Amino acid sequence: MEHVYHFAEHGPGTNQGLLSQLVVPRPIAMVSTRDAQGRGNLSPFSYYLPITGDPPLIGIAFGMRESDGDPKGSYVNLIASGDFVINVCSEVFADHIESIAKEYPHGVDEAAMHGFEWIDSRRVSSPSVAEAPARLECVVHQTIPLGSDLARVVLVVAEVVCAVIADSVLASPDLDHPRIDLLALGPIGRSGARSFVRAVPEAVYHQERVPYLPTDTPSDL
Numbered sequence: 492m493e494h495v496y497h498f499a500e501h502g503p504g505t506n507q508g509l510l511s512q513l514v515v516p517r518p519i520a521m522v523s524t525r526d527a528q529g530r531g532n533l534s535p536f537s538y539y540l541p542i543t544g545d546p547p548l549i550g551i552a553f554g555m556r557e558s559d560g561d562p563k564g565s566y567v568n569l570i571a572s573g574d575f576v577i578n579v580c581s582e583v584f585a586d587h588i589e590s591i592a593k594e595y596p597h598g599v600d601e602a603a604m605h606g607f608e609w610i611d612s613r614r615v616s617s618p619s620v621a622e623a624p625a626r627l628e629c630v631v632h633q634t635i636p637l638g639s640d641l642a643r644v645v646l647v648v649a650e651v652v653c654a655v656i657a658d659s660v661l662a663s664p665d666l667d668h669p670r671i672d673l674l675a676l677g678p679i680g681r682s683g684a685r686s687f688v689r690a691v692p693e694a695v696y697h698q699e700r701v702p703y704l705p706t707d708t709p710s711d712l
């Protein structure tokens with residue numbers, strides 16, 4: 492037996508909740524920005540995807556604050572400055588993700604509050620989190636308003652201008668052929684309703700890429 496869930500018959504919260512449980516696991520971008528007063532802001536975003544390599548683009552969907560319907564602090568900051576940093580959500584953040592995500596009043600520095608150290612980024616004005624083993628420095632490329640009055644969202648497409656990668660997570664130091672050690676990176680992903688996943692050896696498996704050959708028969712597929 493199968494159940495058919497018709498999105499048109501349910502509200503936006505329920506619909507988004509189902510998508511959040513079926514589009515899994517999702518990477519988490521720990522987005523850092525700076526406000527006009529120079530205060531740092533750190534927030535997790537899992538509606539996040541790589542788009543293309545030329546130019547190197549990523550996208551993040553920013554919703555509105557649940558408490559007052561205003562734009563989120565991260566979004567306000569990145570629109571004003573034109574840039575932000577994605578700190579790859581690794582083990583260092585694992586125990587703090589939900590706490591960092593609280594809708595604090597504007598101007599609260601979630602990184603400092605959780606004991607993380609801000610450092611200057613290489614190519615953008617937004618700060619980076621020193622403890623993050625890999626960081627993507629991003630410049631806003633395009634903003635696309637989407638959703639409805641009940642669920643307003645802006646898809647921010649950004650160009651990644653550089654990646655800063657700790658030696659400890661680089662499997663090969665050859666940056667012409669960068670290889671990341673997945674287990675050393677230790678990414679944390681969003682899954683299910685309130686759950687997360689981590690990369691541990693027993694959960695990771697490999698499969699070689701196999702090109703299609705015209706001689707392949709359906710039984711080979």
Ligand SMILES: Cc1cc2nc3c(=O)[nH]c(=O)nc-3n(C[C@H](O)[C@H](O)[C@H](O)COP(=O)(O)O)c2cc1C
Nearest residue numbers: 534535536537538552553554563564565589592681
């Ligand atoms: C794991 C996780 C993923 C999240 N992903 C998103 C997201 O993709 N888009 C979004 O608008 N909010 C997302 N949130 C909520 C934001 O993190 C939260 O609203 C944000 O921290 C608010 O802070 P700010 O106003 O300082 O930006 C997520 C929260 C968590 C815990």
